Amino acid sequence: MDTVQHPSATWEAVSNGIVFYRRQQLYTLPGKLPNLADYLIAGCKNGGPIALMRDTSKLVALGRGGPAFTKSQIQVYSPAGEGLLLFSWDQGRIVRFGWTFDERLVVLNEEGVYRLYDLQGDYQQFSLGNEAAELGIIDARIHENGLVALTGSLTLLEVKNWEGGRPLALANPGISEPPHSWAVVPPDQSISRHVEVLLSVDATILAVDNLESADQRVARGPFLHVSPSPNGKFLALLTFSGLLWVVSSDFQRELVVLDTTTMGAEGPVNQVEWCGNDAVLVTWNDLASLILPSRANLAGETLRFGLSLSCISIADDINSYLYFGATFVVTEADGARIIGQDVCDFIQKVPVSSVSIFRPGSTSSSAILFAAWESFLQKSPKADENIRSIRSDLAAAVNECIDAAGHEWEPHWQRKLLSASIPLQTGPSAAKFGWGFLDLYNPTDFIAMGQALKVLNAVRFYEIGIPLTYSEYQYVSPTHLINRLTSRNLHLLAIRVSSFLSLKPDVVLKHWASVKIARHKSSTVDGEDDEVCRLIVDKFEKLGGGEVSYADIARRAWEVGRTGLATKLLDHETRASDQVPLLLTMKEDRVALVKAVDSGDTDLVYHVLLHLHKRLPLGSFFKLIEDGGEQLAPASKLLQVYAREQNREMLRDFYYSDDRRVESATLALDEAAQMTDPHAVMTAVNTAEKFFSEDKDRPFEAKMMNESVRLLALQQQYEKDSDGKVKFFGQSVSETIRTCILNGMSKKADRVKSEFKVPDKRFWYLKLHALTSMRDFEALDVFARSKRSPIGYEAFVRHLVETGHLKEAASYVMRCDGPKRVELYVLCEDWRAAGRECKERGDKKGMEQLRKSCPNSLIARELDQLMASMK
Secondary structure: OOOOOOHHHHEEEEOOOOEEEEEEEEEEOOOOOOOHHHEEEEEOOOOOOEEEEEOOOOOOOOOOOOOOOOOOEEEEEOOOOOEEEEEEOOOOOEEEEEEOOOOOEEEEEOOOEEEEEOOOOOEEEEEOOHHHHHHOEEEEEEEOOEEEEEEOOOOEEEEEOOOOOOOEEOOOOOOOOOOOEEEEEOOOOOOOOOOEEEEEEOOEEEEEOOOOEEEOOOOOOOEEEEEEOOOOOEEEEEEOOOEEEEEEOOOOOEEEEEEHHHOOOOOOOOEEEEEOOOEEEEEEOOEEEEEEOOOOOOOOEEEEEOOOOOEEEEEOOEEEEOOOOOOEEEEEOOEEEEEOOOEEEEEEEOOHHHHHHHOOOOOOHHHHHHHHHHHHHOOOOHHHHHHHHOHHHHHHHHHHHHHHHHOOOOHHHHHHHOOOOOOOOOOOOHHHHHHOOOOOOOOHHHHHHHHHHHHHHHHHOOOOOOOOOHHHHHHHOHHHHHHHHHHOOOHHHHHHHHHHOOOOOHHHHHHHHHHHHHOOOOOOOOOHHHHHHHHHHHHHHHHHOOOOOOHHHHHHHHHOOOHHHHHHHHOOOOOHHHHHHHHHHOOOHHHHHHHHHHHOOHHHHHHHHHHHHHHOOHHHHHHHHHOOHHHHHHHHHHHHHHHHHHOHHHHHHHHHHOOOHHHHHHHHHHHHOOOOOHHHHHHHHHHHHHHHHOOOOOHHHHHHHHHHHHHHHHHHHHHHHOOOOOOOOOOOHHHHHHHHHHOOOHHHHHHHHHHOOOOHHHHHHHHHHHHHHHOOHHHHHHHHHHOOOOOOOHHHHHHHHHOOOHHHHHOOHHHOOHHHHHHHHHHOOOHHHHHHHHHHHOOHHHHHHHHHHOOOHHHHHHHHHHHHHOO
């Protein structure tokens, strides 16, 4: 008899026995985790780890059993309770932390700085920008491929991917206080394929994306929890009064309305999470209730799961499992993981194939095939009878047995359902038994399932602690799983999995070699480089078939200071672009430069150029680059960039040697901008004009240089006329006009305007700003009345307000358009004039708005009097 319990032993029936849910115990965790109630927790999907950080808002009892760590530390555990990483945080208060798709921990602080930690403790640091740092971050939501941050000004910033790009501002939600709760629907789950933010504001939900903020016109709120389903089609909302509302994401279909306060749990709800896309999991400190939306029954159906093995029957339709201590739920695409003090469970909807085979009384073809196989093992003649009864559906039954094997956790039942070809057992199986009665059968799915199960059983082992389901394994791909193993330094298992699945081991070998080099960052022992190089090369040739590139490994060796090891590794590299350092050592200068250019690595090209410039005579160095033609043109451009910043004399010699007139002119202008002597500046500009005039394709530039010289000469004359008291030289045309106005030289300003054809609008703005800065409001009024303003008079009002001259600004309001006068009077803080304007226009609504926003009661009474006198 089988000692392993039947798969259906943990099933709970719902929907009149048509649908079943099961609770699978993945790991036992006695004493491995601290009290989860005292910690902030972030869980990684697809069987990933959890991160814990002390909740500083809660008191923690000293001497409590289990591991503990300080409030400035973050601890990462596998689902099996094994410690993976412990690091300290010293970058300000943490706002939120969460996981990326590739199992990196994102930690965001209140200043908008976020780090991405891998499972070795190495990190990359990025920032949301200066604006976010100034406003502060008060909350955030992190999903697998980005994050959305809520700033101190209650605006939303989105980070796409994890490459450190500039954050994008979403539409302004227009809220005046932080939302009661909020959630993010990632781009791959939203209908628009853009991130969507759901904010619980007052009694409604605001849906915000990059284009708009839309009020969903919901009246059941405010909501304490907002939880989108994994596919983004449904929402689970919990009100502050404990009412659970499950609705479609467009709020058109109501699936569940349930009062959670009647479910017998004590204390507040901890989490509202989805169990796959078909059920909602609500947890308290001592209870986890699974609620299944039912379109026929809006009250839904409820299952209660806990973490101990003791069962207490509360009602005929509720199965309750008590457990001790707080829990944490991680939503998965096909279920939910519950991590508690002593156990890690997985709750999921029983797959259709498993129900079809193992449901008591099932008459499906797959169930009959399974029964026939058991009869065959018992040498019963019923086996042949059963096979004959399903002959037409035999192929489908075999496929269903294969699929069911993928969804079983116990190797015992995988064995029974799948094949003797998997090194799990030596006897026949239901699938293979049925296969033998088929004339033609494609074994591809059979073989793939066998391989997948062997891999899954290996990574589910508690020392590895990656409890992937078969559905998740298909979603994340074997390559992603191998990357997850290498990030944990499980290179041997990763190599074996790669070999078993016939995948290239390049990623694993490169990661292994990088770790090997990093562990010995300095070479102090003679022959150590040779030993490490030989070890890496032997491993690459033995396991990689000689196809693994040494480039990344050599670069890693160079980064940690192992230059000798990097050179030795490059001796085994077949790609020439990675041989540049060695070529320089061999003094193959031109070849080294060509290889560096071909590699496209700017740093490498600079490395070669600087090395050659230091070693070769200047003439030989220039000749090497010039003789390279188009092949070395990128190196020539990079050399110019470097010389412009570091060595202008070298750049001038380079342009002269290559007869580059336009570049020489540009360099002369650049140098003129840094000169202070007027004569030297004019000489440099004349030199630029000479170089431009020698090029027949640059007549415009030559003309501009001529006008620049004229302006400089005019500025020298103006300085001479003022006996050197006013400085003009080097100013632009606009600055020259402004200086003239500020110093009472109106005619000289008009001359500059005329001679250099300054537009009227530009001239008026210049004079407005200049007279305002002088506080010459009488001259400004004369100027405004001189003729009709080409820039209007609103510009006068706004500029005077900006500079703090409210009274003077108010005098120009009457010259502005009528509809804008009230707003402009308010801008000038002339509330009485604004009220009179509203009265004259008969604008009662505007008067009411003024009344609401006026600064004091005295003005309010005057506005009330004006309002009372309005008809």
